[in-house]
Amino acid sequence: MDFNQLFRERTKQFSTAVIRSLSPLLYxxxxxxxxxxxxRSSTSVAANYRAVCRARSEKEKFAKICIVVEEINENQLWLELIEELKYLSSEKIFSLKEECDELVKVMTSYKFKLSQNI
Incomplete structure (x- = not known):
């Protein structure tokens, strides 16, 4: 599996995990x-990463990866709030935060690499 396919799947799985973790909670x-x-922000990560993979130019790819980085960073904030407010168990929030942190690192690195090409 190549890099793009791997991260298309990982970003989709991340958004699915967020939805599944939060949907059962009482209103x-x-x-x-x-x-x-x-x-919204987790599904935006997945959708915009797909757009990165289909970009028609390096500038378009860079613009889309900037959105991905912004949105995955926003996810970190929401996960911190969910943890501080104790909406999810430590175990569930840990795995979501761990994957989010990894995605932030990878996408930020990818953004930097793309910035070198434009």
Whole structure:
């Protein structure tokens, strides 16, 4: 499996894991806001990474990876809030945060590499 295919799958799996982890939680106004935001940003990571893979130029690819980095970084914030507010167990939040942190590192590195080509 090549790099792009691997990360297309990983970003999709990350958004699926976020949705599955938060969907069963009972409704509250504060959680509802956080849940909507993190679901939007996690699915945006997956969707925009797919756009990176289909970009027609290096500039378009760079623009899309910038969005991916911004959105995955936003996910870190939402996961920190979910942890601090204790909406998820330590075990569930740990695995989500670990994958999010890895995606931030990889996507930031990829963004830097692309910036060298434009």
């Amino acid at each position: 509250s106004d504060d959680l509802s806001v956080i849940r909507k935001q993190i679901i």
